[in-house]
Amino acid sequence: MKMDRKPHLIKKLADVKRQRVDESIVPGSEEATEVEHLLVEPKSEHVSVDGVLCFGKENIEKHLKMEDFSCAFDYGWKISCGGLDSIHGLGGDDLKLEVLDGLLDEVDEVDDIHAAHDLSGACEDFLLDIEFPEKFSELDCGPQEGSNLHNSSSESHSPGFSGSSNSAGGISELSIATIQESNSNNGVLGKMVSCDLHHTFRSRCGCQAPVMDTIRPTIKHVQDVVESDDDEKPLINYILSNKKVKCSVKVSKGGTLLRQKRLRKPTRRYIEEFSRNSTSAKNKRFKVRSEEEHPQVPSESRQRRGRPKKIMPKPELESDCELSASESEDECKGTKKSKTACDRRKHQRMWTLEEVIKLVDGIAEYGVGRWTDIKRLLFASSAYRTPVDLRDKWRNLLRSSSAHKHNRREVETNLKHAVRSLPKPVVCRIRELATIHPYPKVRGPKISSVDYVPSSKQSTTTKGAPVYSHGRNLRRKKCS
DNA sequence: TTTAGGG
DNA sequence: CCCTAAA
Numbered sequence: 001m002k003m004d005r006k007p008h009l010i011k012k013l014a015d016v017k018r019q020r021v022d023e024s025i026v027p028g029s030e031e032a033t034e035v036e037h038l039l040v041e042p043k044s045e046h047v048s049v050d051g052v053l054c055f056g057k058e059n060i061e062k063h064l065k066m067e068d069f070s071c072a073f074d075y076g077w078k079i080s081c082g083g084l085d086s087i088h089g090l091g092g093d094d095l096k097l098e099v100l101d102g103l104l105d106e107v108d109e110v111d112d113i114h115a116a117h118d119l120s121g122a123c124e125d126f127l128l129d130i131e132f133p134e135k136f137s138e139l140d141c142g143p144q145e146g147s148n149l150h151n152s153s154s155e156s157h158s159p160g161f162s163g164s165s166n167s168a169g170g171i172s173e174l175s176i177a178t179i180q181e182s183n184s185n186n187g188v189l190g191k192m193v194s195c196d197l198h199h200t201f202r203s204r205c206g207c208q209a210p211v212m213d214t215i216r217p218t219i220k221h222v223q224d225v226v227e228s229d230d231d232e233k234p235l236i237n238y239i240l241s242n243k244k245v246k247c248s249v250k251v252s253k254g255g256t257l258l259r260q261k262r263l264r265k266p267t268r269r270y271i272e273e274f275s276r277n278s279t280s281a282k283n284k285r286f287k288v289r290s291e292e293e294h295p296q297v298p299s300e301s302r303q304r305r306g307r308p309k310k311i312m313p314k315p316e317l318e319s320d321c322e323l324s325a326s327e328s329e330d331e332c333k334g335t336k337k338s339k340t341a342c343d344r345r346k347h348q349r350m351w352t353l354e355e356v357i358k359l360v361d362g363i364a365e366y367g368v369g370r371w372t373d374i375k376r377l378l379f380a381s382s383a384y385r386t387p388v389d390l391r392d393k394w395r396n397l398l399r400s401s402s403a404h405k406h407n408r409r410e411v412e413t414n415l416k417h418a419v420r421s422l423p424k425p426v427v428c429r430i431r432e433l434a435t436i437h438p439y440p441k442v443r444g445p446k447i448s449s450v451d452y453v454p455s456s457k458q459s460t461t462t463k464g465a466p467v468y469s470h471g472r473n474l475r476r477k478k479c480s
Numbered sequence: 481t482t483t484a485g486g487g
Numbered sequence: 488c489c490c491t492a493a494a
Contacts, residue, residue, distance in 0.1 A: 348488065349488095371483075388482090
């Protein structure tokens with residue numbers, strides 16, 4: 001199916017190109033330069049999303065028009081075509097390849113072009129993106145293939161495609177920036193260029209990439225569509241959310257080139273949580289509780305961070321599956337990118353009052369420092385609380401309680417706002433424990449000889465007051 | 481592996 | 488919450 005159309009389309013384009021090239025390209029050398037740059041610097045996927053999203057039906061008109069423009073920039077076009085064709089081994093490539101070669105000779109960025117050509121190689125890094133075009137090509141591109149190059153939806157599944165999509169995304173992204181300039185410099189031409197660039201993108205990833213103006217409404221549209229069938233896949237949600245951000249950024253920046261760093265593909269879990277939060281922040285607490293009721297579920301979530309241990313012991317529940325899935329994703333693709341993206345703190349769990357109380361009880365019973373014991377005995381049910389978490393929480397509790405002591409008024413004012421605050425009895429207990437089981441750390445003065453002047457500082461440092469009797473807990477901070 | 485401590 | 492060092 002694609003095979004049939006390709007040659008045809010290309011031919012058509014070639015014709016158009018002949019007509020247009022002279023008109024559009026010749027006058028402005030700038031565009032050419034810019035395009036080269038564009039070709040050289042593929043960046044970030046966010047544009048690809050733009051392009052993909054643009055596939056709204058309302059844009060058919062625009063797309064058609066753009067097809068006319070598409071030839072303004074034969075460089076990008078040809079290249080993209082060549083790349084795709086060569087990759088997919090479609091018919092009628094010889095010609096195009098030839099042309100491509102010619103272009104390669106002409107253009108400086110041979111390497112880049114080759115890279116584009118050799119999509120399979122280029123795309124390895126961008127497997128993440130593959131799903132974008134896929135999803136959207138199915139979603140939005142389907143109905144209107146007739147009017148488009150439509151070399152995508154069916155082909156998009158080929159491994160090489162992701163690469164093309166990426167580089168195309170980079171192009172279109174840059175093109176946006178370029179467009180601004182072009183517009184200012186020579187309005188019409190700029191527009192044409194932009195159109196063409198988008199077209200290029202579109203041809204490459206098989207989706208339509210209309211000009212900026214068309215993007216916004218389209219996005220909205222797509223959004224609606226997607227939101228309507230929520231089941232479609234969280235990924236889409238993510239895309240949309242991302243999309244929103246990007247759009248806003250673009251607007252705010254007024255078209256200045258903005259290069260967003262590649263974001264790591266969010267795990268399903270992240271997506272889930274994101275959607276949750278966005279839907280209702282209030283439910284958060286409730287959620288935590290509900291999750292507490294099924295502690296086995298999230299148990300896996302924690303394992304990941306500490307040590308690899310046994311990765312995915314056995315998927316028990318759905319959420320477990322999710323986790324494992326995200327895990328595997330992380331492993332596959334995250335290898336390279338995980339570093340860039342700071343996914344720290346991905347899973348935060350609010351400490352409920354019950355938990356805090358439990359923790360305090362545990363500490364009261366076992367003492368400070370025996371976190372594993374406390375965990376094992378009191379938090380066995382909540383697998384997501386590691387001993388370290390308990391310790392951290394305790395630390396925080398101490399801090400807050402001491403803060404209470406220091407300037408109560410201030411704290412109280414905060415209490416009004418912060419729902420965080422613990423009930424007084426709990427605070428009292430904490431403080432009590434603090435004195436009984438001093439946490440080795442926060443001690444005011446390095447007074448090793450507490451015996452001498454204990455009272456003076458003791459009041460202020462609360463738990464800082466070293467209680468010496470608890471052998472185990474008596475950890476001297478390095479008294480330098 | 482567990483704790484402490486720092487970020 | 489996360490990470491690392493030390494025990």
